[in-house]
Amino acid sequence: MKEVQVIFVREIQIHCPYCGKITLGYYEDPRGKMIECEYCENTFIVSKSTSLDFS
Ligand SMILES: [Zn+2]
Numbered sequence: 617m618k619e620v621q622v623i624f625v626r627e628i629q630i631h632c633p634y635c636g637k638i639t640l641g642y643y644e645d646p647r648g649k650m651i652e653c654e655y656c657e658n659t660f661i662v663s664k665s666t667s668l669d670f671s
Pocket of ligand 1: 633634654658
């Protein structure tokens with residue numbers, strides 16, 4: 617049986633921990649990076665150990 621080694625991520629949604637809104641549009645792995653919320657302009661860090669939620 618063949619095995620797939622890469623999964624293509626089409627969209628990443630992050631809930632801002634300050635205002636709770638969903639920021640969109642990260643096409644690189646945001647883990648370990650600082651993000652500035654496009655709504656409230658607060659910055660926060662996405663934990664390197666952030667889990668992926670496929671629900
Ligand atoms: Zn925010």
